[in-house]
Amino acid sequence: MTATPPIISTAQPAALEYPFTAPQTDGSLVEVAPGVLWARIGMPMALSHINVWLLRGDDGWTIVDTGLSTDETRALWEHIITERLDGAPVRALVCTHFHYDHAGLASWITERFGVPLYMSLGEFLMMRMLGSQNGSVPQPEEREFYARSGMPQERVERVFAALQHDPFVPPRQAQFRRLRGGDVLTIGPRRWRVVIGEGHSPEHVCLYSAEDRLLIGGDQLLPRITSNVMVTAFEPEGNPLALWFESLDRLEACAEDTLVLPSHQSVFRGVHARLGQLREHHQQQFEQLRHLVAERGRCSAFDAMLGLYPRLRGPEQDLLALGETVAHLSWLRHRGVLEHRLEADGIIRYNVVQSAIDEEMHW
């Protein structure tokens, strides 16, 4: 067993710059660039808000992301569109990805304002698939995924109950217009190029204006929290962190002084510094996991989760933390640092590959 302690980063986080004060969640708008407005929509959860964007085109507004499907959000959109804008109509809706805080009102907005929804295929299909499964009993593969993780049965049942009673599942969206990586959306004077992110969701759309150095980053690039990257029962052998790191690499192409418009927290500059911090965060998780697994000899995903996240509260956090832990274990496994085996008690356990036990790792 190794006695080396986990590496704690001593690097000072490079300062990000926050040039604007965030709007209140009352329909106030902040213009972050000519014709680009920032509104903030409240959410009844720990993550208290989502940022949405309004882009002025020649003949009206394009909305980017919607907020959760609640009466309050619908009322706020009515207020913003009728009272706060310049009277020009809504022309289109873009959803960065399928998560309910981003696309929850897609069907309401497209119907209410008679506008098309732009989304990537992966996000649209995931939204439709999860919507059609809403309320259904857990599938045998889902039960197997949790059983193999080593999570105790009562705790798994609480996760399933929370999934079955999600109050924010959006109504069914019938149609969309497809966005692909490299597509260009021209909105008013500005050209927005689609940059696809993977890992947090299947095919997350970011929009980058190279001329104006603006990036609508969605959940791909948040200034102070790290986006959830998880393995799920759909794809238990997946390696979403590899996709996530590739996506971070794609965002390196943004100009240094790009103004990043993230879905949560505040608009910032410092894209490259933030990309570096995100990589470093995961490297610390890898080190911590490698040492934790080495110390125990053999370790289930559930045990690793308790080591990484000792203060989990409630089934939603269990769901995210387990998926995130398995994502890190999978990345280490694909990297040849860990190996895993399904044991006789039905639980998958991980161990450190002998040659990686005392090795200095360069991630």
Ligand SMILES: [Zn+2]
């Ligand atoms: Zn998200």
